[in-house]
Amino acid sequence: MLRPLATKAESRNLTPHIIRHLAKQTPWSRYHLYIHIPFCAADCTYCHCAHTILKSPANMVVYIESLCRQADAYGALFDGTEIQSLYLGGGTPSLLTAPLIEKLLRRIRSRFRFAPHAQVDFEAHPASLNLHKLKTLKTLGVNRLTLGVQSLDPKVLKAIHRPQSIQKVYRNVQDAKRLDFGCLNIDLVAGLPGQTTQSFVSTLRRIIDLKPDVIHLIPLCDLAAIRGDNQIQKDIPAFLTRRHQMLKIAKDILADKGYARHGFEAFQRSKAGQNSQQDDYFNRGCSIVGMGLYAQTMLLPDFYARCTSFDGRPHDSYEFCLIDKTYALATYLIPQLLAGINEADFFRTFSANMTKVFGKELGFLARQGICSHKGGKWRFAGPKTPEGLFEFFSHTKILFGAPLLRRLRHVYQGFYKPDRAYSFQKDAFLKKMDDVFFANTLYDVGF
Numbered sequence: 001m002l003r004p005l006a007t008k009a010e011s012r013n014l015t016p017h018i019i020r021h022l023a024k025q026t027p028w029s030r031y032h033l034y035i036h037i038p039f040c041a042a043d044c045t046y047c048h049c050a051h052t053i054l055k056s057p058a059n060m061v062v063y064i065e066s067l068c069r070q071a072d073a074y075g076a077l078f079d080g081t082e083i084q085s086l087y088l089g090g091g092t093p094s095l096l097t098a099p100l101i102e103k104l105l106r107r108i109r110s111r112f113r114f115a116p117h118a119q120v121d122f123e124a125h126p127a128s129l130n131l132h133k134l135k136t137l138k139t140l141g142v143n144r145l146t147l148g149v150q151s152l153d154p155k156v157l158k159a160i161h162r163p164q165s166i167q168k169v170y171r172n173v174q175d176a177k178r179l180d181f182g183c184l185n186i187d188l189v190a191g192l193p194g195q196t197t198q199s200f201v202s203t204l205r206r207i208i209d210l211k212p213d214v215i216h217l218i219p220l221c222d223l224a225a226i227r228g229d230n231q232i233q234k235d236i237p238a239f240l241t242r243r244h245q246m247l248k249i250a251k252d253i254l255a256d257k258g259y260a261r262h263g264f265e266a267f268q269r270s271k272a273g274q275n276s277q278q279d280d281y282f283n284r285g286c287s288i289v290g291m292g293l294y295a296q297t298m299l300l301p302d303f304y305a306r307c308t309s310f311d312g313r314p315h316d317s318y319e320f321c322l323i324d325k326t327y328a329l330a331t332y333l334i335p336q337l338l339a340g341i342n343e344a345d346f347f348r349t350f351s352a353n354m355t356k357v358f359g360k361e362l363g364f365l366a367r368q369g370i371c372s373h374k375g376g377k378w379r380f381a382g383p384k385t386p387e388g389l390f391e392f393f394s395h396t397k398i399l400f401g402a403p404l405l406r407r408l409r410h411v412y413q414g415f416y417k418p419d420r421a422y423s424f425q426k427d428a429f430l431k432k433m434d435d436v437f438f439a440n441t442l443y444d445v446g447f
């Protein structure tokens, strides 16, 4: 049963409102905290993360002040309840100076209680990371470091406008290993502008030689957002074939070198290697509370908000909506079908009967030979070629997408009463939800 979330009176003070909603919907013991640092030194043209160029170091100081203010307010509302994990993402958190990192993390630690083995993740760009910052992070309890490498090929780095020295990558990795963060993860992207299969494989082999605990192999997605010369957009099938080939080769190389796959993108070398817990949040049935500009809050099963104007006070603006539960479930289900999903697991996660909710759609996919159903498990039955995956996605898009989006609109229109205090551009937001939904499905192609 869906309830109205935003009424005219309540929407003036959305921040506590989100928290109140969380208290009602999710067991207090299970939520994650995400903090967004939106600043970057340069605009990599392939990037789809919410970011803004840092114009003056003073802006970082003001921003951290605002985050501290928000930490005070949220910490009081959460009243000492444990957070399962903390993720500092961006943008580029490593652009913060060591004193600012320290100020923020100390304030967070003083306002929130961390679960005993809470993962504390930090995203870093090689250009702004150094030994001093690494030592600060280590002292403050960061136990999972993500280094965004993307590529080691100077031609690719030039094509995506990413100033990055290869020597610096090596030095960062050596320093991080010496300090022993528990888990070192390196992000690589497959399908970047200017990237050939050979250059991608060469980067991958050099990174494997450095023995990080986890390698995230991320298929380039959100193609329409690529800035500058977007050759990829001109021939998407050729791009998909190329990207698929890269990922397929990479998967075999990684298996050969002892990296076991975890989820869609992560490959782990050892027990120490851990995927980010926040990547797994849907699987774990946990909510995420976001802090900072552009941070997203996702309160299962049905609430979504994203901060659009921020200074850590109640007048901050948010885009928000009630997500129809069925829509949320379909967003989860579609990529899961590629690897196979058990009805029992679905029930355990969502307390909903998968065949009752999606029986008609799944039956249709089975009749078309696109999915199989055996022993309570549903899975994609077609060939994992770009053509096979296209067929899968176009069917699921038609079956699940349009009706669910219509329902989402309906829910929104029924309950939201616009208020002067909030800039809420309904059409842009619904388009965004549409993009997120389908970008994610294209994103998770099985390889």
Ligand SMILES: C[S@@+](CC[C@H](N)C(=O)[O-])C[C@H]1O[C@@H](n2cnc3c(N)ncnc32)[C@H](O)[C@@H]1O
Binding pocket: 040, 046, 047, 048, 049, 089, 090, 091, 092, 093, 123, 124, 125, 126, 147, 148, 149, 150, 187, 188, 189, 218, 219, 220, 221, 222
């Ligand atoms: C916030 S960035 C990482 C931290 C840091 N800003 C950096 O660039 O190293 C997060 C990750 O998103 C991934 N990413 C960004 N744009 C992408 C896109 N269009 N497709 C796939 N992955 C993307 C990159 O792998 C990147 O490491």
Ligand code: SF4
Binding pocket: 039, 040, 041, 042, 043, 044, 047, 048, 049, 051, 090, 091, 092, 125, 148
């Ligand atoms: S890849 Fe990282 S540094 Fe580059 S624009 Fe995106 S968030 Fe910023």
